[in-house]
Amino acid sequence: xxxxxxxxxxxxxxxxxxDPRLLHPTDAIIRTxxxxxxxxxxxxxxxxxxxxxxHPMGHEYVGFVEEVGSEVTSVRPGQFVVGSFATSDNTCAxxxxxxxxxxxxxxxMSTCQADHVRIPxxxxxxxxxxxxxAEELWPSLLAVSDVMGTGWWAADxxxxxxxxxxxxxxxxxxxxxxxIAAKELGAERIIAMSRHASRQRxxxxxxxxxxxxxRGDEGVARIRELTGGIGxxxxxECVGTAEAMRQALHCARPGxxxxxxxxxxxxxxxxxxxxxSHVGLRxxxxxxxxxxxxxxxxxxxxxxxxGKVFDLTLPLDQVAEGYRAMDERRAIKALLTP
Amino acid sequence: xxxxxxxxxxxxxxxxxxDPRLLHPTDAIIRTxxxxxxxxxxxxxxxxxxxxxxHPMGHEYVGFVEEVGSEVTSVRPGQFVVGSFATSDNTCAxxxxxxxxxxxxxxxMSTCQADHVRIPxxxxxxxxxxxxxAEELWPSLLAVSDVMGTGWWAADxxxxxxxxxxxxxxxxxxxxxxxIAAKELGAERIIAMSRHASRQRxxxxxxxxxxxxxRGDEGVARIRELTGGIGxxxxxECVGTAEAMRQALHCARPGxxxxxxxxxxxxxxxxxxxxxSHVGLRxxxxxxxxxxxxxxxxxxxxxxxxGKVFDLTLPLDQVAEGYRAMDERRAIKALLTP
Numbered sequence: 016x017x018x019x020x021x022x023x024x025x026x027x028x029x030x031x032x033x034d035p036r037l038l039h040p041t042d043a044i045i046r047t048x049x050x051x052x053x054x055x056x057x058x059x060x061x062x063x064x065x066x067x068x069x070h071p072m073g074h075e076y077v078g079f080v081e082e083v084g085s086e087v088t089s090v091r092p093g094q095f096v097v098g099s100f101a102t103s104d105n106t107c108a109x110x111x112x113x114x115x116x117x118x119x120x121x122x123x124m125s126t127c128q129a130d131h132v133r134i135p136x137x138x139x140x141x142x143x144x145x146x147x148x149a150e151e152l153w154p155s156l157l158a159v160s161d162v163m164g165t166g167w168w169a170a171d172x173x174x175x176x177x178x179x180x181x182x183x184x185x186x187x188x189x190x191x192x193x194x195i196a197a198k199e200l201g202a203e204r205i206i207a208m209s210r211h212a213s214r215q216r217x218x219x220x221x222x223x224x225x226x227x228x229x230r231g232d233e234g235v236a237r238i239r240e241l242t243g244g245i246g247x248x249x250x251x252e253c254v255g256t257a258e259a260m261r262q263a264l265h266c267a268r269p270g271x272x273x274x275x276x277x278x279x280x281x282x283x284x285x286x287x288x289x290x291x292s293h294v295g296l297r298x299x300x301x302x303x304x305x306x307x308x309x310x311x312x313x314x315x316x317x318x319x320x321x322g323k324v325f326d327l328t329l330p331l332d333q334v335a336e337g338y339r340a341m342d343e344r345r346a347i348k349a350l351l352t353p
Numbered sequence: 354x355x356x357x358x359x360x361x362x363x364x365x366x367x368x369x370x371x372d373p374r375l376l377h378p379t380d381a382i383i384r385t386x387x388x389x390x391x392x393x394x395x396x397x398x399x400x401x402x403x404x405x406x407x408h409p410m411g412h413e414y415v416g417f418v419e420e421v422g423s424e425v426t427s428v429r430p431g432q433f434v435v436g437s438f439a440t441s442d443n444t445c446a447x448x449x450x451x452x453x454x455x456x457x458x459x460x461x462m463s464t465c466q467a468d469h470v471r472i473p474x475x476x477x478x479x480x481x482x483x484x485x486x487a488e489e490l491w492p493s494l495l496a497v498s499d500v501m502g503t504g505w506w507a508a509d510x511x512x513x514x515x516x517x518x519x520x521x522x523x524x525x526x527x528x529x530x531x532x533i534a535a536k537e538l539g540a541e542r543i544i545a546m547s548r549h550a551s552r553q554r555x556x557x558x559x560x561x562x563x564x565x566x567x568r569g570d571e572g573v574a575r576i577r578e579l580t581g582g583i584g585x586x587x588x589x590e591c592v593g594t595a596e597a598m599r600q601a602l603h604c605a606r607p608g609x610x611x612x613x614x615x616x617x618x619x620x621x622x623x624x625x626x627x628x629x630s631h632v633g634l635r636x637x638x639x640x641x642x643x644x645x646x647x648x649x650x651x652x653x654x655x656x657x658x659x660g661k662v663f664d665l666t667l668p669l670d671q672v673a674e675g676y677r678a679m680d681e682r683r684a685i686k687a688l689l690t691p
Contacts, residue, residue, distance in 0.1 A: 117607035279624030297634070
């Protein structure tokens with residue numbers, strides 16, 4: 016098989032690799048339908064995370080089952096499946112509590128920018144569609160496996176309720192999907208913080224009612240102006256930097272909620288400040304598996320179209336260009352077709 | 354009138370002071386029925402918070418209304434009233450959202466260890482009982498004005514649900530009241546972390562099903578043993594130190610909740626650790642006013658008896674001995690009778 020391998024910051028190569036094979040009776044092998052580059056892939060690409068030895072990349076996938084281990088009965092060869100970037104047995108205590116991305120047998124996917132992928136914990140991880148979905152739906156189903164699931168989690172963690180006001184910090188693919196989620200969950204007012212015209216347009220198309228271009232303290236002041244002086248009920252932090260977290264916490268009203276879904280880098284929250292704000296804070300890797308059946312239905316019913324976040328499509332062998340385009344912010348998110 | 358004044362760490366004096374008078378039409382003056390010393394009063398007493406000029410102390414009170422300003426119609430002279438350590442107009446946006454302790458007109462009480470007290474925002478702050486309650490109920494009604502309200506908030510912020518497992522960190526008066534709250538909210542298992550025999554006894558009497566005497570990592574390990582290896586659904590952090598917060602966060606299961614109600618001192622929460630834990634975190638000064646009508650009913654009906662946290666009763670003029678006894682942990686909480 017062939018897939019992407021990172022060798023050093025800025026150095027992504029498309030290489031021939033050993034074909035994946037079943038290592039455990041709980042594994043499945045899929046043939047990738049489409050895959051993509053994630054904003055979080057840019058951390059090592061930019062040298063902001065250690066890389067170590069060269070290794071495959073990618074954690075988003077939809078595809079066709081080719082082979083299943085002896086203990087996998089929930090999906091069968093030939094089916095179209097959607098999974099999550101975090102695999103889960105879906106039976107342990109954490110899974111039963113709805114936090115499948117903290118499954119006691121969790122393995123994070125990391126080899127998905129390839130034409131074939133081994134899926135651990137396949138029984139609990141993969142959800143098959145009843146029929147093969149039309150190819151134009153593949154991008155949206157792919158989005159569900161990570162960015163849409165993560166945007167949903169941001170809205171869930173930030174306790175978006177019907178009639179409430181939601182602020183989305185971050186206009187990357189996750190932030191844009193978070194706008195979709197806030198709308199689906201009934202937010203009346205959705206304020207997207209974005210300074211890029213193309214992303215603002217997509218945010219509006221997805222349901223944003225207001226755009227705030229200011230950042231930092233100016234952005235916070237603008238949010239307060241828009242929310243009767245007290246701040247928003249829910250803030251969806253979709254970046255992961257200290258500045259974004261600070262902005263998110265200051266945009267929430269007393270007793271409001273911040274959901275934070277970008278992996279935090281050098282973020283520390285001051286206990287006393289959090290205390291006097293009354294703001295509730297919850298984050299983490301999205302429990303995508305919890306949302307998969309519902310989100311797949313929403314895509315198949317045409318209610319949501321998160322695949323629009325892919326504004327660049329490349330053949331898989333041009334994966335390196337996908338990284339470059341996202342790094343240079345020429346693309347929101349790059350779709351890769353094997 | 355006469356009341357307690359702090360001059361320096363360890364130096365509490367009972368002094369003659371100017372009689373309180375109505376400063377605003379929203380004020381009321383009460384004659385104190387009973388008041389007390391709070392764990393948080395020990396921070397300046399121990400020199401852990403700056404004191405500045407000598408000033409009165411105390412923020413817990415129940416009493417009889419003596420005089421009301423022209424805009425106060427909800428209570429009248431002669432009535433027995435319970436309030437909160439944080440005053441609130443109960444009409445602003447934050448109050449309407451249930452966060453009265455973040456009222457836009459909030460004033461923290463600070464002169465209550467005295468025989469008379471001026472109450473700002475009296476209309477929104479004070480709740481009168483229908484009749485004068487029996488004197489033996491005064492300590493429990495006093496507890497409602499702060500420690501019981503704060504324990505309730507800890508359980509609320511930690512999202513204690515019927516059938517859940519709750520851990521209480523801290524065996525001071527607030528921690529013990531948090532045990533009461535967890536029980537009233539239906540927790541099936543309530544684990545109190547305490548190493549003091551008298552406090553353990555009271556925790557059990559209030560509803561604790563288990564006692565854990567270990568602290569720090571050993572305490573966390575013991576909690577995990579007791580909770581199927583994953584941690585507790587809810588953790589009620591009732592101390593405010595970095596060590597207590599760390600312990601609380603590590604005792605919660607993935608996706609569980611920590612409610613933190615002790616004013617944090619030198620507490621910083623690592624963003625990445627919080628992220629991967631999936632734990633929800635909310636704290637703050639308790640919105641006691643939200644809970645007052647319900648908690649007063651629970652006391653008057655005899656369902657709860659938080660007044661048992663007072664294990665030392667002194668005449669108000671011996672307030673300095675109350676501080677000493679609590680500082681030396683000879684007393685959980687000192688009741689003061691004018």
